[in-house]
Amino acid sequence: MTDTLDAAARQLDSFRHEVKAWLEANAKRRRHDTSEFKARVAATSQSRESEFEHVEKCKAWQRKIYDAGFAGIAVPVEYGGRGGSATEQRVFQQEAARYEIDTGVFSVGLAMVVPTLLACGTEEQKRKHLPAMLRGDHIWCQLFSEPGAGSDLAGLTTRAERDGDSWVVNGQKVWNSFAHVSDWGIMLARTDWDVPKHRGITYFLVDMRSPGIEVRPLRQITGVAHFNETFLTDVHIPTENVLGEVNGGWGVTQTTLMAERVLIGGGMGLGFRDFLELARHYGRTDDADVRQGLAASYTRSELLRWLGERARAAMKAGRPMGPESSVAKLAISQHVFENGNLALAIEGADAMLYEDDAFEHGFWQQQFLGQWGIRIGGGTEQVQRNILGERMLGLPPEARPDKTEPFREIPKNA
Numbered sequence: 001m002t003d004t005l006d007a008a009a010r011q012l013d014s015f016r017h018e019v020k021a022w023l024e025a026n027a028k029r030r031r032h033d034t035s036e037f038k039a040r041v042a043a044t045s046q047s048r049e050s051e052f053e054h055v056e057k058c059k060a061w062q063r064k065i066y067d068a069g070f071a072g073i074a075v076p077v078e079y080g081g082r083g084g085s086a087t088e089q090r091v092f093q094q095e096a097a098r099y100e101i102d103t104g105v106f107s108v109g110l111a112m113v114v115p116t117l118l119a120c121g122t123e124e125q126k127r128k129h130l131p132a133m134l135r136g137d138h139i140w141c142q143l144f145s146e147p148g149a150g151s152d153l154a155g156l157t158t159r160a161e162r163d164g165d166s167w168v169v170n171g172q173k174v175w176n177s178f179a180h181v182s183d184w185g186i187m188l189a190r191t192d193w194d195v196p197k198h199r200g201i202t203y204f205l206v207d208m209r210s211p212g213i214e215v216r217p218l219r220q221i222t223g224v225a226h227f228n229e230t231f232l233t234d235v236h237i238p239t240e241n242v243l244g245e246v247n248g249g250w251g252v253t254q255t256t257l258m259a260e261r262v263l264i265g266g267g268m269g270l271g272f273r274d275f276l277e278l279a280r281h282y283g284r285t286d287d288a289d290v291r292q293g294l295a296a297s298y299t300r301s302e303l304l305r306w307l308g309e310r311a312r313a314a315m316k317a318g319r320p321m322g323p324e325s326s327v328a329k330l331a332i333s334q335h336v337f338e339n340g341n342l343a344l345a346i347e348g349a350d351a352m353l354y355e356d357d358a359f360e361h362g363f364w365q366q367q368f369l370g371q372w373g374i375r376i377g378g379g380t381e382q383v384q385r386n387i388l389g390e391r392m393l394g395l396p397p398e399a400r401p402d403k404t405e406p407f408r409e410i411p412k413n414a
């Protein structure tokens with residue numbers, strides 16, 4: 001037993017060495033003071049050109065790791081991955097975090113679509129989509145939310161009707177991150193109105209170049225337009241692009257949503273050291289309130305790290321991820337909220353400056369304003385609390401008469 005453990009540890013160690021050597025030869029190491037990283041984040045938030053430049057950099061990087069055998073480390077070889085373990089994937093991410101690399105636009109695809117396709121896709125769907133995604137050829141977006149269906153996602157009203165070999169989709173989606181640069185999307189539509197809401201939804205894979213799709217960018221509080229509203233008018237989707245069973249989309253959706261919470265709960269680009277450096281820059285490390293804020297921030301980041309370890313240990317032991325993903329999502333939400341306040345408190349009156357007038361090109365103001373994206377996206381804090389109250393603490397559930405009535409009969413906003 002000990003020998004087996006030793007062999008596994010040695011293997012992981014040698015993998016880490018391989019990754020380190022490759023990264024050192026192929027990527028630029030992030031400078032200790034992180035100023036370059038901050039300037040890049042601030043710039044990406046300021047112009048459309050720098051955003052498209054970011055997309056190209058993400059594609060180039062994804063292609064590079066694919067060619068080197070580091071894309072989809074835990075994805076089976078037959079689907080374009082390396083066939084390694086989730087632990088190896090994590091080692092690669094840990095090491096890659098030390099380098100200046102752009103990956104953002106692939107987050108939906110790699111972190112959410114890959115696990116969903118692996119769990120629920122047909123052999124044909126996996127072989128068609130996974131290698132293209134891992135190679136960096138296809139960016140994916142998520143077309144779930146609607147103007148009347150966010151927290152209550154199962155209340156969606158985009159409709160899909162069968163017409164021969166295809167489904168015809170009509171409706172509107174909203175808050176779709178990266179839809180304006182995406183090649184494919186995962187989408188939910190109602191296919192049966194005469195059953196309770198969770199039982200009439202189908203999960204589709206949509207080619208974003210299909211006629212009838214119109215993507216309109218929405219500008220966020222940070223100034224960047226990273227998400228969009230998406231209008232679907234008579235969009236034809238071939239029947240082979242249904243993921244899972246017709247009307248069985250809600251089950252498939254759970255895999256995606258759990259992966260999304262893990263993605264968002266997985267962390268943020270900033271560490272405690274960045275806040276300490278900010279306090280040093282402003283000469284405020286002697287200030288009692290700032291010291292307390294820094295200590296609390298450090299404590300939270302350590303708690304988050306251990307929460308992550310706990311979730312990974314559960315997964316490794318084969319225990320399914322359950323409400324832990326909600327705990328992680330809630331914890332990171334609190335962390336970005338407190339950290340946003342801390343950064344601006346450290347800056348004091350300078351916090352009122354913005355973009356190039358502000359310290360580090362307004363990076364800290366971006367962090368403060370960006371907190372709502374993290375706290376709302378992937379399920380709001382209130383909704384995570386509901387999940388934890390009901391599924392972990394066993395509290396009485398909210399009254400939901402709309403869970404049992406046919407969807408057609410549920411009153412809706414016009």
Ligand SMILES: Cc1cc2nc3c(=O)[nH]c(=O)nc-3n(C[C@H](O)[C@H](O)[C@H](O)COP(=O)(O)OP(=O)(O)OC[C@H]3O[C@@H](n4cnc5c(N)ncnc54)[C@H](O)[C@@H]3O)c2cc1C
Nearest residue numbers: 142143144145150151175176177373376377378379380382
């Ligand atoms: C940065 C960002 C990126 C996103 N990216 C995507 C994407 O790529 N694709 C996609 O499909 N969607 C995306 N979303 C949408 C996101 O999933 C929704 O915003 C989220 O689910 C909340 O839905 P809503 O905005 O409709 O708010 P609502 O559901 O209308 O909620 C409004 C308020 O009511 C509260 N509330 C609602 N129901 C309850 C309840 N039962 N109990 C207590 N409080 C409640 C909420 O907590 C919130 O405070 C993104 C959102 C953000 C912010």
